[in-house]
Amino acid sequence: xxxxxxxxxxxxxxxxxxGVATAAxxxxxxxxxxxxxxxxxxGGRCSLLHHEGYRFDQGPSLLLLPGLFQExxxxxxxxxxxxxxxLSKCEPNYNxxxxxxxxxELSTDISRMKRSIExxxxxxxxxxxxxxxxxxxxHYEISVAQVLKRNFTSLLSMLRPRFLRHLLELHPFESIYSxxxxxxxxxxxxxxxxxxxxxxxxxxxDAPGTYSLLQYTELAEGIWYPTGGFHSVIAALxxxxxxMGVKYRLSTPISSVKLDAKGKRATGVVLENGETILADVVIxxxxxxxxxxxxxxQTSYSRSLQKRSTSCSSISxxxxxxxxxxxxxxxxxFLAEHYRESFDDIFKQQLIPKEPSFYLNVPSxxxxxxxxxxxxxxxxxxxxxxxxxxxxxxxxxxxxxxSKQDWNAMVSKAxxxxxxxxxARTGARDLQGALVKEIVNTPQSxxxxxxxxxxxxxxxxxxxxxxxxxxxxxxxxxxxRLHFVGASAHPGTGVPIVLAGAKLTSEQVLEDFGMEKPxxxxxxxxxxxxxxxxxxxxxxxxxxxxxxxxxxxxxxxxMYSQGFYT
Numbered sequence: 393x394x395x396x397x398x399x400x401x402x403x404x405x406x407x408x409x410x411g412v413a414t415a416a417x418x419x420x421x422x423x424x425x426x427x428x429x430x431x432x433x434x435g436g437r438c439s440l441l442h443h444e445g446y447r448f449d450q451g452p453s454l455l456l457l458p459g460l461f462q463e464x465x466x467x468x469x470x471x472x473x474x475x476x477x478x479l480s481k482c483e484p485n486y487n488x489x490x491x492x493x494x495x496x497e498l499s500t501d502i503s504r505m506k507r508s509i510e511x512x513x514x515x516x517x518x519x520x521x522x523x524x525x526x527x528x529x530x531h532y533e534i535s536v537a538q539v540l541k542r543n544f545t546s547l548l549s550m551l552r553p554r555f556l557r558h559l560l561e562l563h564p565f566e567s568i569y570s571x572x573x574x575x576x577x578x579x580x581x582x583x584x585x586x587x588x589x590x591x592x593x594x595x596x597x598d599a600p601g602t603y604s605l606l607q608y609t610e611l612a613e614g615i616w617y618p619t620g621g622f623h624s625v626i627a628a629l630x631x632x633x634x635x636m637g638v639k640y641r642l643s644t645p646i647s648s649v650k651l652d653a654k655g656k657r658a659t660g661v662v663l664e665n666g667e668t669i670l671a672d673v674v675i676x677x678x679x680x681x682x683x684x685x686x687x688x689x690q691t692s693y694s695r696s697l698q699k700r701s702t703s704c705s706s707i708s709x710x711x712x713x714x715x716x717x718x719x720x721x722x723x724x725x726f727l728a729e730h731y732r733e734s735f736d737d738i739f740k741q742q743l744i745p746k747e748p749s750f751y752l753n754v755p756s757x758x759x760x761x762x763x764x765x766x767x768x769x770x771x772x773x774x775x776x777x778x779x780x781x782x783x784x785x786x787x788x789x790x791x792x793x794x795s796k797q798d799w800n801a802m803v804s805k806a807x808x809x810x811x812x813x814x815x816a817r818t819g820a821r822d823l824q825g826a827l828v829k830e831i832v833n834t835p836q837s838x839x840x841x842x843x844x845x846x847x848x849x850x851x852x853x854x855x856x857x858x859x860x861x862x863x864x865x866x867x868x869x870x871x872x873r874l875h876f877v878g879a880s881a882h883p884g885t886g887v888p889i890v891l892a893g894a895k896l897t898s899e900q901v902l903e904d905f906g907m908e909k910p911x912x913x914x915x916x917x918x919x920x921x922x923x924x925x926x927x928x929x930x931x932x933x934x935x936x937x938x939x940x941x942x943x944x945x946x947x948x949x950x951m952y953s954q955g956f957y958t
Contacts, residue, residue, distance in 0.1 A: 399422060399423065399424040400422065400423050400424070400672045400673070400905060400907075401423065401424045401425075401426075401670075401671040401672050401673075402415075402418050402423040402424070402425045402426075402671055402672065402673045402674075402675060402901070403425075403426055403427075403428065403660060403661055403669060403671040403673075403674045403675070404418075404425060404426070404427040404428070404674075404675045404676075404677055405427075405428055405646055405649075405661060405674065405675070405676045405677060405678050405683070405687070406427075406428075406429060406430075406436065406676065406677030406678040406878070407427050407429035407431075407434040407435065407436065407630075407640060407642070407677070408435065408436030408437065408438065408677050408878060408890075409435065409436065409438050409626055409629075409887050409890050409891060409894075410677045410877035410878045410879075410881075410890040410891070410893055410894045410897075411427060411429075411436075411675070411677030411877065411878075412427070412434060412435070412626055412629045412630055412633065413464055413629055413877075413890075413891050413894035413895075414675055414677065414877050414894040414897055414898050415427050415633045415638045416468055416629055416632050416633035416636060416638060417467065417468070417894060417895065417898035417911075418675075418898055418901060418902075419633055419636035419637050419638045420467075420468055420469070420636055420910050420911075421898070421902055421907055421908070421909070421910050422907065423673075424637065425633070425637070425638045425639070426638075426639045426640075426641060426669070426671070427633075427638060427639070427640045427641065428641050428644045428645075428646055428661065428663070428669075429640065429641070429642045429643075429644065430643070430644070430645035430646075430843070431642065431643065431841065431842075432642050432643045433642065434623075434626055434627070434630050434640065434642070435623045435626040435627075436451070436677075436842060437450060437451030437452070437842060437849065438450075438451050438452055438622050438623055438625070438626050438887060439451070439623055439626075440621050440623045441710050441831055443710075443712050443829045443831070444712070444764075444829070445763065445764040446712040446762070446763050446764070446767075446769045446829070447621055447755070447761070447762045447763070447769060448710040448755070448762075448769055448771050448831070449621050449622045449623070449753070449755060449771060450708075450710075450833070451622070451849070452622045452886075452887050453617070453622060453723075453753045453755060453771060454482065454615045454616070454617060454723060454753075455479065455615070455616040455617060455618060455622065455625070455887075455888075456606070456609050456610060456613070456615065456616075456886070456888060457536075457609050457613070457888035457889075458479070458613060458614075458616055458888075459536075459613075460536075460540070460888035460889075460891050460892055461625065461888060461891065463891075463895075464629070464891045464894070464895070465628075465629075465632075466911075467895070467911035468629075468632050468911075470632055472625070472628070475628035475631065475632065476624075476628065477618055477619075477624055477625055477628050478618065478619040479616040479617065479618055479619075480616065480617050480618075480619060480758050480759065481614050481615070481616055482614070482615040482616065482617055482722045482723060482758055483499065483500070483501070483614075484497045484498060484499040484501075484504075484721065485498040485499055485500065485610050485611070485614070485615045485723060486498045486615075486721075486723045486724065486725050487720075487721045487723070487724050487725070488583075488584055488587070488724075488725045488727060489724065489725065489726045489727070489813075489817040489818065490580065490583075490727055490729075490817070491727075491728070491729035491817075493816070493817045494580075495817075495818075496508060496580065496581075496584050498584065498610070498611070500610075500611060500612070500613075500614045505518075505521065505611075506518050509521050509581065512578055512580055512581055513576065513577055513578055513581060517576070517577070517581070520575040520576065520577075521575065521576075523575055524572070524575035524576070524585065524604075525608065525611065525612070527563075527571070527575075527604065528604040528605055528607055528608035529608055529612070530561055531561075531562055531563070531601070531602050531603075531604050531605040531608065532605035532608045532609060532612075534558045534561060534562060535562065535602060535605050538552075538554060538555045538558060539555075539859075539860065539883055540883050540889060540892040541892065541895075541896075542555070542896075543866060543882065543896045543899075543900060544860045544861040544863070544865075544882055545861070545865060545866075545867070546861055547861050549860075549861050550860055550861050562600075562601070562602040563600065563601030563602060564600045564601070564602050564856050565600070565856065566600070566601040567596065567597050567598060567599060567600070567601060568586050568588075568589050568596045568599045568600070568601055568603055568604055569582065569586045569596040569597050570601065571601035571604060572585045572586050572596075572604070579731075583727050583731055585604075585607055587725055587727060587749065588603070588606040588607050588610070589603060589606075590704075590749070590751070590775055591606055591850075591886065592606075592703065592850060592854045592884075592885065592886070593702075593703020593704045593775075593848065593849065593850035593851075593853065593854075593885070594703065594704075594739075594853060594854060594855075595735035595736075595738070595739050596735070597732060597735060598739065598855065599854065599855075600854070600855070600856055600859075603854070615723065617722070617755070617758045617759060619759050619761070620759070620761065621755070621759075621762070622887075625887075644663060645663070645664045646661045646662060646663050646664065646687065647662050647663065647664045647687075648661070648662045648687050648688070649661055649662075649674055649676070649683075649687050649688055649874065650662050650668055650670070651689075651871065655689070656870070656871065656872060657871060657872040657873050657874075658673070658674040658868075658871055658872070658873045658874035659671070659873070660674065661674060672873065672905075673873045673874075673875065673901055673904075673905075674873065674874050674875070675875045675876070675877060675897060675901070676874070676875070676876050676877075676878075677876075677877050677878050678843055678878070679842065679843050679844050679845055679851065679878070679879075679880065680697070680851065680852075680864055680876055680878055680879075680880035680881055681697045681698060681700075681702075681845035681851075681852070681880060682843040682844070682845050683876070684697050685697070685698065685845070686843075688871075691870075693869065697852075697864065698845070700852055700853070700858060701852070701853040701855060701858065702778055702845065702846055702848040702851065702852055702853055703778070703848045703849065703850035703851060703852065703853055703854075703885065704738050704739065704775045704776065704777060704778060704848065704849070704850070705775075705776055705777065705778045705779065705834075705835035705838060705846070705847040705848055705849050706773050706774060706775055706776060706833070706835075706838070706849050707744070707773075707774045707776050707799075707802060707803055707806045707832065707833070707834055707835075708771065708772065708773050708774070708832070708833040709770075709771070709772040709774075709806075709807065709810070709830060709831075709832055710769075710770075710771055710830065710831040710832070710833075711769070711770040711771075711772070711827050711829070711830055712763070712767070712769060712827070712828050712829035712830075713763075713767055713768040713769070713770060713823075713826045713827060713828065714767060714826050714827075714828045715766065715767060715768070715826050716756075716766060716767060716768045717754070717768050717770070717820050717823065717826070719814075719818040719819055719820040720752065720754050720757070720768075720770075720814075720818065720820065721754065721757060722753065722754055722755070722757040722758045723751070723752075723753055724751070724752040724753070724754070725749070725750075725751055725752075726749060726750050726751075726752065726810075726813050726814065726817065727749045728745060728747045728748060728749045729747060730746075730747060731749070733745070733746075734746075734747060734748055734749055737777075738775055738776060738777050739777070741777060742776075742777025742778060742779075742780050742797070743776065743777050743797065743802070744774065744776045744777075744802045744805060744806055747809070748774050748775065748776075748806065748809060749775070750772060750773060750774040750775070750806075750810060750813075751772070751773045752770065752771070752772050752773075752810070752814065753770070753771040753772075753773075754768055754769070754770055754771075755769055755771065756768045756769045772810050774806045774809075774810065776802060776806075776835065777797070777835075778835055778846040778847050778848045779797065779835045779836065779839060779846045779847045780797060780846075797835075799834045799835065799836060802834075803832060803834060811823050811824050834847075835847030835848075850879055850885040850886075851878070851879030851880035851884075851885050852864070852879075852880040854884055854885070859882075859883075859884060860882070863880075863881065863882045863883075863884065864876065864880060864881050864882070865881070865882060866881050866882055866893065866896055866897045866900055867900055873904070875897050875900060875901055876897065877890070877893050877894050877897040878890060878893070881893060881897075882896070883896070895911075
């Protein structure tokens with residue numbers, strides 16, 4: 393009598409974007425999946441804050457690389473639209489405000505960009521802009537194909553011929569700023585096309601040139617916003633997973649990963665209440681450094697992770713305003729006059745700059761449901777240094793924090809700086825008087841609520857020796873049946889990147905169990921293409937060129953044979 397083989401079981405620790413996507417993928421592959429989340433909400437940093445009709449995105453507030461989102465839903469046999477997720481295109485992408493009160497508008501509209509760039513750098517400047525797009529396009533396409541969709545399990549992974557031949561094209565050993573400087577000859581435009589490194593939690597003077605791909609996706613594919621807030625994408629993935637049998641246990645923190653008697657294999661998790669839950673495989677979506685430090689036995693590797701360079705943190709304000717602020721668009725960037733020095737304060741001193749650059753988002757401008765009628769909800773992200781322990785704080789310059797970071801003082805300084813800067817540059821008036829409610833996140837609250845090591849909001853840094861095979865792997869190096877997904881694991885930080893990582897981690901789990909990848913088993917009927925749509929690659933030389941070249945070669949051979957060159 394044949395017995396039905398019981399389903400494989402999987403535990404996912406953490407209901408962030410990577411955990412939710414991995415859970416749905418494994419459920420589709422036939423696993424019985426349970427997700428444990430310490431908070432009472434899903435999404436991790438992709439969650440929402442509410443106050444009396446006002447809604448704020450706690451973390452990400454713009455959707456980039458839409459193709460990676462679409463791929464995730466397609467692999468799960470659905471789509472964003474089928475799950476009720478509506479994306480609105482933000483136009484312009486940003487208004488970028490400078491200390492001299494000039495505003496540069498970044499847009500996907502090529503005619504608007506032409507006018508703006510030629511205004512500052514002339515017609516040759518626009519030609520250089522097109523060259524910049526060409527280079528960043530290559531960064532984008534190569535990175536998606538050879539990095540985001542490939543796992544780097546060892547140094548040998550970097551020796552793949554297809555990757556090696558493109559490595560130098562990615563400019564990993566030059567900074568974003570130095571690459572941009574080749575194409576933009578004014579300091580203003582160099583800043584316009586490099587501030588995006590803040591999304592990686594890095595200075596543009598340190599971030600590898602590869603990451604100009606972020607500017608490219610914004611300019612070529614646009615910036616999008618999901619109606620109802622960014623969490624609507626995560627909520628849709630939760631619903632998809634639940635239809636496939638995924639169980640979510642919220643407000644259920646774990647205290648450790650359970651190992652077998654030999655300490656060589658993960659067999660489940662131990663909850664903080666002492667309950668033990670067993671599973672065939674464990675996937676950790678909690679902050680990776682936190683997990684290695686607090687959920688697993690200490691090793692030299694886990695201690696080394698704590699010494700690695702990390703991304704910055706932020707002071708984030710969530711403001712409910714009693715009126716609309718028409719001077720502000722959906723996405724606004726305010727750049728410090730002393731650009732390089734402001735990044736040095738963040739990444740070298742781990743403090744708030746004397747004059748910070750910051751990002752200001754008005755979700756109610758693109759989605760009226762984000763605030764009561766006639767009012768605005770505003771989110772401000774001020775990049776600051778990550779948390780230091782007392783020993784690290786000694787000798788730091790900046791505020792008098794008595795060898796520690798005084799976050800109360802920094803929050804107060806950040807608030808007043810934002811109000812003063814926005815009013816001075818845009819002409820908006822009495823912002824503080826329009827404020828009816830403020831919620832604040834600091835590096836300490838990021839750490840406390842989300843277990844982020846050092847309060848670093850984007851995980852480990854993305855310097856060259858913190859990416860590819862040097863980044864922590866999607867599988868534990870010595871413990872079997874233990875995998876990772878999230879910002880600090882390969883391929884890196886950012887929601888679309890983490891979704892790509894969820895696919896890599898899920899496929900690695902399935903390979904370990906010898907199971908099929910269900911998203912590969914899709915009928916791909918060949919699409920009929922009319923003659924007018926068939927691609928024809930013209931030869932480098934036409935028939936006439938070939939005939940002339942043949943005659944020239946024949947003449948040269950004849951001349952040589954007759955002794956003309958003796």
